[in-house]
Amino acid sequence: MKYLDEYRDSQVAGKIANEIRRAATRKWVLMEVCGGQTHSIVKYGLDYLLPENIELVHGPGCPVCVTSLEMIDKAHAIARRPNVIFCSFGDMLRVPGSDGDLFKIKAEGGAVRIVYSPLDCLKIARQNPDKQVVFFAIGFETTAPANSMAVWQAHVQGIRNFSVLVSHVLVPPAIMGILQSPGNRVQAFLGPGHVCAVVGWTEYEPIVDQFRVPIVITGFEPIDILQGVLLTVRQLEQGRADLENAYARAVRREGNSEAQAMIHRVFEVCDRGWRGIGTIPQSGYQLREEFREHDAERLFHVEGIRTEEPSICISGQVLKGLAKPTDCSAFGSRCTPETPLGATMVSAEGACAAYYNYGRHLISADSLAVHG
Amino acid sequence: MPTEFALSCPLPITERKNIIMGHGSGGKLTAQLVRDLFLPAFDNAILRKLDDQAVVTAGSERLAFTTDSYVVTPIFFPGGDIGDLAVNGTVNDLAMSGAKPLFLSAAFIMEEGLPVEELARVVESMGKAARRAGVSIVTGDTKVVNKGSADRLFVTTAGIGLVPAGVNISASNAQPGDRILISGSIGDHGMAVLSKREGLEFEGTIQSDTAALNDLVRVMLEAGDVHVLRDPTRGGLATSLCEIATSSGTGVEIDAQTLLVRDDVRGACEILGLDPLWVANEGKLVAFVPAASAAPVLAAMRGHEHGRDARIIGQVVDRHTGFALLKTEIGGTRVLDLPFTEQLPRIC
Numbered sequence: 001m002k003y004l005d006e007y008r009d010s011q012v013a014g015k016i017a018n019e020i021r022r023a024a025t026r027k028w029v030l031m032e033v034c035g036g037q038t039h040s041i042v043k044y045g046l047d048y049l050l051p052e053n054i055e056l057v058h059g060p061g062c063p064v065c066v067t068s069l070e071m072i073d074k075a076h077a078i079a080r081r082p083n084v085i086f087c088s089f090g091d092m093l094r095v096p097g098s099d100g101d102l103f104k105i106k107a108e109g110g111a112v113r114i115v116y117s118p119l120d121c122l123k124i125a126r127q128n129p130d131k132q133v134v135f136f137a138i139g140f141e142t143t144a145p146a147n148s149m150a151v152w153q154a155h156v157q158g159i160r161n162f163s164v165l166v167s168h169v170l171v172p173p174a175i176m177g178i179l180q181s182p183g184n185r186v187q188a189f190l191g192p193g194h195v196c197a198v199v200g201w202t203e204y205e206p207i208v209d210q211f212r213v214p215i216v217i218t219g220f221e222p223i224d225i226l227q228g229v230l231l232t233v234r235q236l237e238q239g240r241a242d243l244e245n246a247y248a249r250a251v252r253r254e255g256n257s258e259a260q261a262m263i264h265r266v267f268e269v270c271d272r273g274w275r276g277i278g279t280i281p282q283s284g285y286q287l288r289e290e291f292r293e294h295d296a297e298r299l300f301h302v303e304g305i306r307t308e309e310p311s312i313c314i315s316g317q318v319l320k321g322l323a324k325p326t327d328c329s330a331f332g333s334r335c336t337p338e339t340p341l342g343a344t345m346v347s348a349e350g351a352c353a354a355y356y357n358y359g360r361h362l363i364s365a366d367s368l369a370v371h372g
Numbered sequence: 373m374p375t376e377f378a379l380s381c382p383l384p385i386t387e388r389k390n391i392i393m394g395h396g397s398g399g400k401l402t403a404q405l406v407r408d409l410f411l412p413a414f415d416n417a418i419l420r421k422l423d424d425q426a427v428v429t430a431g432s433e434r435l436a437f438t439t440d441s442y443v444v445t446p447i448f449f450p451g452g453d454i455g456d457l458a459v460n461g462t463v464n465d466l467a468m469s470g471a472k473p474l475f476l477s478a479a480f481i482m483e484e485g486l487p488v489e490e491l492a493r494v495v496e497s498m499g500k501a502a503r504r505a506g507v508s509i510v511t512g513d514t515k516v517v518n519k520g521s522a523d524r525l526f527v528t529t530a531g532i533g534l535v536p537a538g539v540n541i542s543a544s545n546a547q548p549g550d551r552i553l554i555s556g557s558i559g560d561h562g563m564a565v566l567s568k569r570e571g572l573e574f575e576g577t578i579q580s581d582t583a584a585l586n587d588l589v590r591v592m593l594e595a596g597d598v599h600v601l602r603d604p605t606r607g608g609l610a611t612s613l614c615e616i617a618t619s620s621g622t623g624v625e626i627d628a629q630t631l632l633v634r635d636d637v638r639g640a641c642e643i644l645g646l647d648p649l650w651v652a653n654e655g656k657l658v659a660f661v662p663a664a665s666a667a668p669v670l671a672a673m674r675g676h677e678h679g680r681d682a683r684i685i686g687q688v689v690d691r692h693t694g695f696a697l698l699k700t701e702i703g704g705t706r707v708l709d710l711p712f713t714e715q716l717p718r719i720c
Contacts, residue, residue: 001635001638001639004638004642008701008702009701009702010629010701010702010703013702013703014702014703042706043700043706044700044702044704044706045702045703045704045705045706046704048704048705049702049703103392103393103394104388104390104392106392106393107390107391107392107393116570116644222701222702223702338401356709357709358706358707358709359695359706359707359709
């Protein structure tokens with residue numbers, strides 16, 4: 001398939017892996033920021049193609065994983081209302097709140113629907129004028145354009161029975177949080193390709209300068225990721241800290257200005273709580289005041305819900321890159337995708353779930369390693 | 373900026389008090405129901421084998437016996453409908469034991485308000501499918517429930533067939549050295565239904581592969597020795613391979629480069645964030661055959677209308693027993709595991 005197979009070519013992959021092996025003279029710790037990148041790495045076994053002195057740690061870029069427990073409890077409270085059709089991206093359905101997940105609410109009679117686009121919710125709202133249609137607007141800068149567009153369209157078209165529960169998060173504050181946290185091991189980042197396709201990379205330039213840390217904007221296919229690793233390792237070996245773009249077919253420095261305009265028309269930056277991490281100032285989007293009639297938190301009076309997150313697992317350390325999923329004693333035994341104990345196990349993109357789904361708990365690393 | 377990352381976790385969901393959709397996915401939740409609920413209540417040696425069909429003895433004959441319910445939405449989809457699906461599915465479950473399917477029953481649960489014209493189309497399609505497969509629908513039942521108590525139409529079929537003397541096919545029969553053959557492309561049925569359900573329009577329409585495979589099985593058995601047959605329906609090829617590895621106590625290894633996924637199916641999977649390895653097929657089979665039989669069985673498959681794209685995708689090994697491994701397109705390796713529930717589309 002064109003534009004896909006080129007980026008999954010085993011010969012090219014082997015060639016880049018060899019170049020990485022030649023380039024890396026010592027140990028380096030890189031973090032891939034995006035959940036989609038983590039997923040690809042584990043799905044294709046990319047980490048086993050890399051030399052042993054290159055360690056990939058899996059970042060906080062899984063939006064489903066980092067959505068706070070409190071926000072999920074709010075979502076569940078709304079989804080339980082009898083007059084509500086609650087719409088969500090698919091993998092949010094099995095994220096546990098304090099009392100069950102959206103699957104459970106659906107089984108108990110709640111109208112919970114999976115949508116692929118928030119704009120589908122407008123259609124549902126028009127078809128069900130006697131119901132309140134609520135969309136759980138989560139995600140990084142990547143989902144913000146479509147989510148803001150849905151609110152804008154509802155506003156323009158006067159669709160009164162559509163609202164959004166907003167829990168948007170932003171990547172740059174999370175990267176800074178990781179770099180500033182004690183014990184940080186991350187020496188360079190594979191930057192979030194799709195986030196940068198929307199917002200460009202100007203926000204990342206100050207981070208590179210301030211922390212002297214290489215950031216290479218990287219795509220999601222196997223060849224993209226290996227190319228990102230190669231450029232990052234070269235920078236580290238040469239003692240450089242630059243912003244490089246290894247995803248030029250999708251990303252420009254200024255990003256997509258129309259998408260940004262829509263985001264800023266509807267959303268404004270706010271403090272945001274991250275599951276497994278805590279509150280990070282200025283790290284999320286919320287609805288602007290003029291769109292309050294579409295704000296589900298206000299409409300359903302769930303602002304008062306406060307949830308403390310119990311500390312059981314090591315997901316915070318995994319999200320920060322201090323631990324691997326397999327370092328956790330509960331991984332694969334007490335903590336599985338069926339019974340997730342922590343943020344990183346709940347979504348298919350979470351590092352623990354990616355490890356689990358691709359069987360990393362079942363088989364020793366040696367059997368998966370590529371020999372010869 | 374936070375100076376320290378707080379560790380935070382939700383409490384686990386240790387058990388389900390209600391049935392959720394995942395219990396019908398053919399994955400781990402389904403297996404849990406069968407293991408914890410049905411097996412203890414019905415316990416017997418035949419059921420304990422957990423094959424797709426029971427093989428029972430009646431006099432000197434061995435009979436294959438199976439049943440399956442069909443609740444597909446929408447009931448008409450590109451390439452088929454709930455009717456031919458219900459016939460082909462049960463015929464295939466019988467055929468996967470090597471049996472010659474003979475007789476089917478059909479039971480209909482109809483929702484009040486269902487247009488008679490739609491029921492007529494389904495029933496006609498079942499008749500055609502039965503004639504094509506060489507089976508007779510010899511008994512049946514109809515029930516009507518209040519509007520809202522069912523989704524238009526549910527169909528349950530059961531079937532019996534005769535297992536020829538000397539044929540012994542079971543998921544537990546895989547042996548190290550066996551070659552793994554598949555009769556064609558994967559993911560067609562699941563993506564045909566899903567694309568229609570989601571109202572997704574791709575270039576061209578993805579067609580379901582629903583087909584009766586009993587004649588394909590017949591020519592395969594004539595060509596050589598066959599240890600295992602499975603039709604990778606719900607849960608897809610990966611689920612079937614996991615089950616066979618577990619059931620036979622062997623290791624399974626397949627190569628992603630050898631798999632055939634039609635371009636439109638792949639495109640739909642990429643867009644919807646799904647993996648074709650876990651997507652349902654309704655007209656494909658996977659066969660485990662001893663190395664010596666691989667070439668003649670493959671040739672027989674390729675000479676049949678339902679096996680034109682047949683290919684060898686891997687082999688059985690005596691390592692990592694109970695697990696199926698995939699060599700990825702770029703030379704990495706990963707484990708194929710049973711899904712927890714139906715695949716959920718990823719957010720990005």
